[in-house]
Structures are given as structure tokens and as C-alpha cells.
Amino acid sequence: MSIQFHVDATSGPARAGRLLTPHGEIQTPVFMPVGTLASVKGVSQDLLEELGVQVLLGNTYHLYLRPGVDQIRKLGGLHRFMAWPRPILTDSGGFQVFSLNDLRKVTEEGVTFRSHLDGSAHFLSPETATEAQIGLGADIIMAFDECTEYPADQVRVRTSMDLTLRWAERCKQYFEEHKSEVPWRTNRVGTAAPGCPGERELAGSAALHSAGRVRASFDCAQDRPASAQTQSLFGIVQGGMNLALRRESAQRTIEIGFPGYAIGGLSVGEPRTLTREIVEATVEHLPTAKPRYLMGVGTPEEIVEYANLGIDMMDCVLPTRAGRHGLLFTSQGKVSIKQARYAGDDSTLDPACRCQVCARYSRAYLRHLYASDEVLAQVLNTVHNLSFYLDTMRSVRHSIELGSRAHFLSGVQSQPKP
Amino acid sequence: MSIQFHVDATSGPARAGRLLTPHGEIQTPVFMPVGTLASVKGVSQDLLEELGVQVLLGNTYHLYLRPGVDQIRKLGGLHRFMAWPRPILTDSGGFQVFSLNDLRKVTEEGVTFRSHLDGSAHFLSPETATEAQIGLGADIIMAFDECTEYPADQVRVRTSMDLTLRWAERCKQYFEEHKSEVPWRTNRVGTAAPGCPGERELAGSAALHSAGRVRASFDCAQDRPASAQTQSLFGIVQGGMNLALRRESAQRTIEIGFPGYAIGGLSVGEPRTLTREIVEATVEHLPTAKPRYLMGVGTPEEIVEYANLGIDMMDCVLPTRAGRHGLLFTSQGKVSIKQARYAGDDSTLDPACRCQVCARYSRAYLRHLYASDEVLAQVLNTVHNLSFYLDTMRSVRHSIELGSRAHFLSGVQSQPKP
Numbered sequence: 001m002s003i004q005f006h007v008d009a010t011s012g013p014a015r016a017g018r019l020l021t022p023h024g025e026i027q028t029p030v031f032m033p034v035g036t037l038a039s040v041k042g043v044s045q046d047l048l049e050e051l052g053v054q055v056l057l058g059n060t061y062h063l064y065l066r067p068g069v070d071q072i073r074k075l076g077g078l079h080r081f082m083a084w085p086r087p088i089l090t091d092s093g094g095f096q097v098f099s100l101n102d103l104r105k106v107t108e109e110g111v112t113f114r115s116h117l118d119g120s121a122h123f124l125s126p127e128t129a130t131e132a133q134i135g136l137g138a139d140i141i142m143a144f145d146e147c148t149e150y151p152a153d154q155v156r157v158r159t160s161m162d163l164t165l166r167w168a169e170r171c172k173q174y175f176e177e178h179k180s181e182v183p184w185r186t187n188r189v190g191t192a193a194p195g196c197p198g199e200r201e202l203a204g205s206a207a208l209h210s211a212g213r214v215r216a217s218f219d220c221a222q223d224r225p226a227s228a229q230t231q232s233l234f235g236i237v238q239g240g241m242n243l244a245l246r247r248e249s250a251q252r253t254i255e256i257g258f259p260g261y262a263i264g265g266l267s268v269g270e271p272r273t274l275t276r277e278i279v280e281a282t283v284e285h286l287p288t289a290k291p292r293y294l295m296g297v298g299t300p301e302e303i304v305e306y307a308n309l310g311i312d313m314m315d316c317v318l319p320t321r322a323g324r325h326g327l328l329f330t331s332q333g334k335v336s337i338k339q340a341r342y343a344g345d346d347s348t349l350d351p352a353c354r355c356q357v358c359a360r361y362s363r364a365y366l367r368h369l370y371a372s373d374e375v376l377a378q379v380l381n382t383v384h385n386l387s388f389y390l391d392t393m394r395s396v397r398h399s400i401e402l403g404s405r406a407h408f409l410s411g412v413q414s415q416p417k418p
Numbered sequence: 419m420s421i422q423f424h425v426d427a428t429s430g431p432a433r434a435g436r437l438l439t440p441h442g443e444i445q446t447p448v449f450m451p452v453g454t455l456a457s458v459k460g461v462s463q464d465l466l467e468e469l470g471v472q473v474l475l476g477n478t479y480h481l482y483l484r485p486g487v488d489q490i491r492k493l494g495g496l497h498r499f500m501a502w503p504r505p506i507l508t509d510s511g512g513f514q515v516f517s518l519n520d521l522r523k524v525t526e527e528g529v530t531f532r533s534h535l536d537g538s539a540h541f542l543s544p545e546t547a548t549e550a551q552i553g554l555g556a557d558i559i560m561a562f563d564e565c566t567e568y569p570a571d572q573v574r575v576r577t578s579m580d581l582t583l584r585w586a587e588r589c590k591q592y593f594e595e596h597k598s599e600v601p602w603r604t605n606r607v608g609t610a611a612p613g614c615p616g617e618r619e620l621a622g623s624a625a626l627h628s629a630g631r632v633r634a635s636f637d638c639a640q641d642r643p644a645s646a647q648t649q650s651l652f653g654i655v656q657g658g659m660n661l662a663l664r665r666e667s668a669q670r671t672i673e674i675g676f677p678g679y680a681i682g683g684l685s686v687g688e689p690r691t692l693t694r695e696i697v698e699a700t701v702e703h704l705p706t707a708k709p710r711y712l713m714g715v716g717t718p719e720e721i722v723e724y725a726n727l728g729i730d731m732m733d734c735v736l737p738t739r740a741g742r743h744g745l746l747f748t749s750q751g752k753v754s755i756k757q758a759r760y761a762g763d764d765s766t767l768d769p770a771c772r773c774q775v776c777a778r779y780s781r782a783y784l785r786h787l788y789a790s791d792e793v794l795a796q797v798l799n800t801v802h803n804l805s806f807y808l809d810t811m812r813s814v815r816h817s818i819e820l821g822s823r824a825h826f827l828s829g830v831q832s833q834p835k836p
Contacts, residue, residue: 038783
């Protein structure tokens with residue numbers, strides 16, 4: 001088995017689970033911070049660990065362009081490259097490629113596109129996107145899909161959904177034929193292999209003071225034989241904003257068969273009530289024994305709501321991107337730290353928060369850093385927002401374990417299904 | 419006493435000492451990282467503490483413009499504003515103002531200049547620069563001097579030196595009349611003063627998990643009565659590159675009388691052999707019982723050399739600024755991490771370094787972050803360079819304690835005086 005998923009507790013449709021991956025366990029529901037270019041912008045991996053980040057998301061499109069999949073493969077895969085021993089999920093690159101409106105051309109075979117960096121021409125297909133993700137070596141990788149634009153008419157949505165389904169089959173076939181090529185699997189041929197840099201570093205690290213900071217082995221988990229370890233390829237449900245097509249997409253994706261299912265094509269400009277409706281209707285058609293991943297959402301309130309609908313995994317750039325722009329999420333609502341009203345405010349950003357930012361600094365200092373364009377503003381704002389998201393999700397999980405429906409920390413009531 | 423200085427060991431002219439300030443002890447010789455705008459660019463105060471930073475330097479010119487001295491005073495002073503409980507030194511703003519070539523006008527009274535931010539007109543004088551530094555509340559503050567340009571003829575150097583001496587007297591007079599106005603002194607009128615935010619925060623912090631991360635009291639040291647605590651104003655020796663004028667400047671500055679003496683006007687474009695000659699000749703005229711501060715130097719090799727000449731304190735933007743530009747100091751020499759040769763280099767940046775960067779990441783990853791313009795590049799590069807500087811200085815101090823002349827970690831031999 002590449003992954004195992006256990007549901008420990010349920011509360012209505014909501015589940016508290018554990019997802020076992022080659023690089024460790026993930027407690028679900030889980031929020032996955034986005035580390036586009038093998039880095040969560042401004043935050044060191046030491047700090048991500050302290051924050052309790054369980055799994056990071058990497059963007060295949062960006063890593064494919066820079067530093068390149070071959071480079072990362074040669075360096076042992078993404079875990080080792082970025083010194084992150086915990087689980088990683090990569091997207092397929094599809095979403096980024098489709099957002100390059102004027103720079104791409106879609107055919108049955110795949111997508112031709114131009115790099116946003118230098119205009120160079122590239123081609124991604126179900127096969128090459130899967131090949132790239134095997135080279136990166138994330139624990140969970142995603143099928144290459146077409147993210148249907150919004151709004152789109154029913155013919156367009158069906159055409160796009162059918163393409164995604166044909167591509168899903170091709171992704172699975174390529175993956176099954178090549179999954180043994182993942183870099184951390186080949187890294188661990190024997191426990192004292194000379195070519196295993198993880199082991200070499202460990203041997204010389206006895207003098208280092210903190211075990212958490214040692215350049216440890218970033219290969220697969222130690223307690224299972226390497227031959228048993230592979231990545232997991234998740235399928236993606238499309239179908240636009242059409243409930244019937246969403247059901248059909250879910251059913252046909254399940255027929256192909258994946259160890260986990262994502263809901264894609266949402267958070268693309270539609271109203272949030274519609275997002276919720278589609279999520280709720282789609283979840284019903286997904287198997288209860290497999291993890292469910294809602295891609296690209298959301299606000300703190302929304303991630304609580306989706307967890308309550310039975311979603312197990314979510315990712316979003318919002319906490320990191322908003323932090324860089326001075327928008328901070330707190331238990332008392334949003335704080336736009338750039339505002340002059342905070343210039344003399346000696347109080348703590350969020351007294352209910354236990355992150356290192358709230359423990360140490362005042363709003364006045366955070367405002368000064370932002371107004372002065374200091375790099376530390378980006379660092380501290382991101383740390384706080386991530387902490388808030390992760391605390392929110394831990395609180396949701398705890399509520400599910402207690403058997404009650406989770407309520408958002410700030411007291412915003414989620415809307416349970418009637 | 420505002421500070422006390424004890425020399426614990428000497429080795430030739432080099433000294434290992436302890437400088438007791440209102441915010442704690444500094445072991446000398448010491449390197450002071452530069453935190454221009456109340457932040458060492460990209461590095462959190464938690465990390466600075468972990469690195470063993472003993473004292474930070476703040477730039478009065480920059481803080482005067484943003485967020486403004488009144489704002490920082492109202493918020494309890496610089497320690498509390500930036501949540502840094504350890505010692506701070508501020509410069510007088512003189513050096514920055516004099517570097518605004520086309521935007522300033524010098525008279526006997528002071529310097530009129532225009533802000534580099536918005537062109538607004540400002541005036542700094544011995545009195546206003548000292549007033550600003552009292553408002554900021556650093557443990558050690560500097561006299562407002564004229565940093566003589568290089569090259570300069572002997573008449574110009576004398577004229578400038580005489581002006582600096584007249585200004586030094588005015589600084590001292592203003593300081594003596596106003597030193598009781600330092601914000602952290604007035605913060606602590608009684609131990610349960612309602613206006614003491616340090617105490618208030620401490621009372622509410624019991625739930626926080628890490629004592630080092632609590633918003634602790636940033637006021638003066640707890641073990642001495644507030645009435646005994648003031649800042650210390652250091653004098654600055656000028657005199658250009660003229661040994662006789664340096665001697666005269668030292669003697670006349672000592673006659674005015676300060677608790678510590680700085681050597682200014684160096685590292686302004688002159689050859690390094692000349693810098694060394696001036697430092698060595700000037701140190702001879704400074705009292706052995708007072709701390710000696712060489713302003714604005716230098717490379718790792720140079721800070722070792724100056725410590726061996728009897729300098730106790732140094733500051734420089736080099737480790738932080740070079741880090742931001744991808745230049746890393748290691749025990750094996752400089753590494754320009756931007757170079758393509760490191761793209762596939764899985765090795766540790768500096769195997770002899772124990773910083774968290776060298777413990778965790780490869781050169782390939784650091785190169786990727788820099789090449790991709792990731793903020794984390796700036797953070798990690800700065801952390802490593804500061805760690806290298808601080809380790810270098812700790813090693814120098816250890817060598818002095820052992821009674822031997824300090825040698826630079828890399829094996830570069832310093833040149834002891836014959």
C-alpha cells in the first residue's frame with residue numbers, strides 16, 4: 001500500500017482521520033500550506049515544524065520550470081532537496097497552466113504553453129505531468145486535469161469533464177508503469193548504500209545540538225521496506241457548477257479507481273454559496289473509506305465549513321499571500337496591519353493565539369515593519385496566519401473527535417446540513 | 419553607574435571583558451548586528467536570541483524618520499517596541515546624515531538635511547540627536563559627530579575634528595541634563611505602576627508555553643533600582659588619517675570624559691592597511707579601563723584583527739547585507755551562492771558551522787532559493803552569516819581567555835604588533 005486512511009471519529013458527514021504516507025502520518029482534516037517553489041515564502045522549515053505543519057503542497061508547474069524536475073530528482077527528490085522530512089503533495093501543474101490564458105494551447109494530447117518566466121515553450125500531458133511528479137517524489141500526486149473555467153455552458157463543461165476523465169485514465173496508466181522510479185525509493189537500496197546521502201549526513205551529525213535540525217534522511221519511512229513504498233496518485237472530480245455532471249464525474253473517476261479523490265474546478269470565481277452547494281453534493285458521491293481533498297480553499301471560516309461537510313484535506317495560498325499583504329486572521333476577525341490606527345497600538349495581535357508572533361510582538365511593531373517594507377513583516381505575518389489556520393484545523397479535528405459539529409474559533413456558526 | 423566594564427583577561431593589547439548595561443551583560447569583544455529600522459532584516463528576535471546576539475545596533479536617522487522617536491518613546495522605548503530585552507546601542511544619525519551628500523548643509527549649530535524617503539526637511543544637532551537617542555532609549559548612545567570624508571587635506575580634517583569636539587561637549591551637556599528622561603526609566607516608577615506595560619503583559623502571560631517567547635518586561639534590569647539606571651553616552655574620536663590629529667582627538671575627547679570611546683571616520687574608502695594603522699595608533703591613546711568601539715567594520719578577518727588590537731565592540735552591515743546579496747562567509751572562504759556551480763551541490767554550506775542553516779539545507783537548495791528570488795534566501799543567508807560572525811567573535815574571546823593571540827577560524831594569521 002502506498003497510503004492508508006483510517007477514520008477515527010465522525011460527526012455527521014465530518015470525519016477525523018489519519019492518513020499514513022511514506023513520509024509519516026497526517027491527521028485529518030488537514031490544512032496544507034503552499035510551498036510553491038519548494039519554500040513557504042519567508043518561513044524556514046524549522047519554523048514550519050514548530051507550527052505543526054503536517055504536509056506541504058508543492059507546485060509542479062513552478063518546480064518544473066525552476067530548478068527543474070531533473071535537478072530535484074538528481075538531488076534525491078523534493079523532500080531531500082528542501083530538507084522537509086514530512087509528507088508532501090504536489091499538484092499536477094494543470095491549474096497553473098490553465099491560468100496562463102494567452103500562453104497555452106489545449107489538445108487531446110496535452111497542453112502546450114509558454115513559461116511565465118522567459119516565454120520558452122513547454123508541453124505538459126497526463127504522461128509528462130505524472131512523470132514530473134514521480135521525479136519530484138511527493139507522497140501524494142495529482143492527476144493532470146483540465147480546470148474548467150467559470151462561467152461555462154453545459155456543453156463546454158461536459159467536453160472539459162470528458163477530457164479530464166480520459167486524461168485521468170492515462171495518468172493512472174503512466175503512474176502504474178513508472179511508480180517504481182520515485183527517487184526516494186531508489187535512494188534506499190540497502191541501509192548502508194554509498195549513494196544514500198541521507199545516511200552519509202546522519203553519520204557526521206553526531207555533534208549537532210538539535211536532532212530536529214540535523215540533515216536527516218529524507219527518504220521513505222524507516223519502518224517499512226523500501227519495496228513497499230510508492231507514491232499515491234489521486235483522481236480529480238470536475239463537472240463545473242452542474243450537479244449532475246459532478247455526480248457523473250465522481251462516479252466515472254471512482255470507476256477508474258484511485259486511493260483518494262479531489263474536488264477540483266472550484267474557487268474559480270463562483271459565489272461561495274455555490275461552492276458550498278457543489279462540495280456538499282459531490283462529497284455524497286465519494287467513497288467514505290478514501291481521503292477527500294478540496295483544492296484551493298479557503299478562508300478560516302470556509303475551511304471549517306468544508307471540514308464539516310466531510311472534506312479531509314485542503315490547501316490555499318490565502319494565509320501566506322494575505323500575510324505578505326498585511327492581512328492577518330485573528331480570533332476577533334481580520335486585521336489589516338498596514339492601517340495607521342495600529343501605529344501606536346501596544347496590544348498583542350491576537351491574545352487568544354499562542355504563536356511566537358503573538359507571544360512577542362505588538363501590533364505597533366508589526367505595523368511598523370509592514371509600513372517600512374521590512375522583510376520581517378512578511379515572515380512574521382505569514383507565521384501568524386499559518387498558525388491561525390493550523391490551530392483552526394486542530395480545533396475542528398478536536399471537535400469532531402468529541403462528536404460535536406465543529407464551530408469556528410471566532411464563534412462564526414457553521415451551517416450544518418438540515 | 420550607567421555601565422560597568424570589567425577586563426577579565428588580556429593577551430597583548432587584546433582584552434576579554436564584560437560590559438554591564440541596564441539591559442544585561444555583554445561579553446567583549448563583541449560583534450553587534452545592525453538592526454537599522456528596529457529589525458535585523460529578515461531575522462526574528464527569537465532567532466537572534468538563538469544565535470547568541472548580545473547587543474543590537476539601531477540607526478537613529480532611520481528610526482527618527484520612521485516610525486519616529488515620539489512614537490517609540492510613547493511605546494516605552496526601542497527595547498519594548500521591538501521586543502528585544504537585551505542591550506541596544508544607537509548611533510547618533512551623524513554618519514547617515516553626512517552620507518546624504520546633496521541633501522545636507524552643515525553649520526556650527528548642526529546639520530539641515532532632507533529625508534531620503536520624502537524629501538522633507540529636518541535638522542539634527544548635538545542636542546536633538548541626543549534627545550532622539552534618549553527617546554529611543556538604547557543602553558549605549560553615541561555623540562553626534564562629523565564623519566570626516568576621505569580623502570581630506572589636513573586643514574579640513576582639523577576643522578572637522580574641532581567641530582566634532584565642540585559637538586561632543588554639547589552632547590554631553592545635553593545628555594547630563596536630560597538623561598533621566600529615558601523611557602524605560604520612567605516606565606518603572608514602582609513595581610506595580612499601572613502605566614508599566616511590561617508588567618501588565620507578564621501578568622497575563624502565564625499560559626504561554628515558552629518563557630523566551632513571552633512579551634516580557636523590556637524595561638531596565640530587575641536587580642537594580644530604577645533610579646540608578648541611565649543610558650551611557652560614548653564619545654567618538656575623529657582625526658581622519660592623520661596620526662597626530664587622531665592622538666589629539668583622543669586626548670581631547672577623554673578630557674571631556676565619557677564612559678566609553680569609539681573610533682569613527684574609518685572604513686570610509688581608505689585602504690585597509692591604513693585603517694589598521696589608524697586603529698592601532700588610536701587605541702594606544704584610549705584608557706584601558708573603558709570600552710573601545712570601532713564603528714562600521716569589517717570582514718570576518720578584520721574583526722579578528724581589530725579585536726587583537728584591543729577593540730572591544732564592532733558593528734557592520736556586511737554579514738547581513740552580503741547575505742541578502744548571496745555572499746556567504748564560511749570557514750573555507752567566501753561562497754557566492756548565486757553561482758550555477760552550486761545548483762547540483764548537495765553538500766552542506768559550511769561543515770564546520772553549527773547554525774541551523776548548515777545543519778539542515780544543502781548548497782543546491784540555498785542556490786535555488788536565491789536564484790528564484792525567494793524571501794527565504796534572504797532569511798537563511800543572513801542567519802548563516804550572522805552565526806559565522808558571532809562564532810568568530812566567540813572564538814576570538816576564547817583565545818584571549820586562553821592567553822593566546824586569537825587566530826581567525828579559517829587559519830588566516832592576524833599580524834600581532836612587533
